[in-house]
Amino acid sequence: MSLYLLFESASGYSIFQAHGIDEIGQNTEAVRNSVLDLTRFGKVVKLVAFKPFASALDALNQCNAVSEGILTDELRNFLESSFPRTKEGKKAKYSLGLAEPKIGSQISEVTKIPCQSNEFVLELLRGIRLHFDRFIDSLKLGLGHSYSRAKVKFNVNRVDNMVIQAIFLLDTLDKDINSFSMRVREWYSWHFPELVKIVNDNYLYAKIAKFVENKSNLTDEHIPALADILGDDDKAKEVVEAAKASMGQDLSPIDLINVQQFAQRVMDLSEYRRKLYDYLVQKMNDIAPNLATLIGEVVGARLISHAGSLSNLAKCPSSTLQILGAEKALFSFQGFENPWKYPKYGLIFHSSFIGRASTRNKGRLARYLANKCSIASRIDCFSESSTTVFGQKLREQVEERLDFYDKGVAPRKNVDVMKAAIESASNKEDDQMDVDEKPSDSAKKSKKKKKSKTENNVASPQPETEKKKKKHKLSEEPESEPASAKTNGADLESERKKKKKKQHEEADGVKDVQPTSEKKKKKKSKSKDDE
Known part of the structure; x- marks a missing residue:
């Protein structure tokens, strides 16, 4: 058993x-x-x-x-x-x-x-x-799977992980492109050293190195093609003249092929970096439009990646967001020994506002900018509709504060700015709703009007009453008036006033005529008999 x-x-x-x-x-x-x-x-x-x-x-x-x-x-x-x-x-x-x-x-x-x-x-x-x-390990495992599934689903919906990976890859590409460009310059300078001083841009230098190949073959016929690449005819002529009097040594065909391949790789990386930047801008406008409008897409993406996610950034107070990225300087020995050496800004230092502020006002503006970034991140994280209205208003506030520090112009109150932002956001939503509902509403109204017209035509086959006759008279009277009185503007106004008075008087007369019906006469006769 x-x-x-x-x-x-x-x-x-x-x-x-x-x-x-x-x-x-x-x-x-x-x-x-x-x-x-x-x-x-x-x-x-x-x-x-x-x-x-x-x-x-x-x-x-x-x-x-x-x-x-x-x-x-x-x-x-x-x-x-x-x-x-x-x-x-x-x-x-x-x-x-x-x-x-x-x-x-x-x-x-x-x-x-x-x-x-x-x-x-x-x-x-x-x-x-x-x-x-x-x-009951299986029960715990099931709970863990459910929690992980919900966590992954949350990340997929917010898509802030894509921004984090994109900004990391963008930083890596910047380092790689710089190092590879320096290698191309050093490599091709053995053959054409004068080109380094003429062309400063890394992408254009790699493009010119791939186009020129062997400097001895460069002639005046190549000037238009060089001008198309550089965008300047004078620089194109300068490149051709420098190639004719170059002090560089000749390279073998195999070496030139390797240099061209490496220059092509630098060009491909630069183009991919540009596409990745466009992708990052699009993602930031989808995920955190207000933060991107306020401080820029790249700086906003750096803040999100350093915090870990958009929700973590929204939970940070403005004091933490201000020094986000400067933890090493904050917790250094000199910082503990000398409190006045604490950092005033972290990643937000790369914003254009901090660069435009004077040395005396950089810390004050950084504190104010961190406050506005904290508000923008919370709006982006917890709002249901995505709009850039709040980011634009917050950016205007930072501009006004910058003018206040430099010129002494008093900024607007925060309450007034936020009220205007809320009104503009609600107006945009109403406009979108009106655009969606207009065709259906107009169709319904036209149908209702047609139905009402048909019902009125069917229900009222009786002859015209006294009211209708009076209305016809009222409509005919303005037409019968002389046209010579409409020459002057003052005469027109006086005529309009007279017409209105006549219409009111006649309408009162119509009202007085209405109670003379048979039913009311009978009622009056009954009341006299009772007396």
């Missing part, structure tokens, strides 16, 4: 099966010794089924019911689904061990499952309680 154990925990009901009972024997001391060793106890007891509780309140109710000896519907369904039904007149080949003997009688009566509760079962349950966390 196999033995099963019902164990109640805070997470749910679980059923364990006990193996090798005959080897251990029904001896409590042997069971106690096996309980302490997990490897030995794990061979004896194995998890068979588990049913989690719906909530903490459900767990409390289930535990109270078990302690009071009440069989709940959840426990009954769990036991019936876990154990096979026994036919009437036959004994079951299994038994269920319980810690509470009260509920055992309820289970055996309702579900016909034989139950037992003794010292041997209690010792096994004590061992299960001791090592229960080891038996």
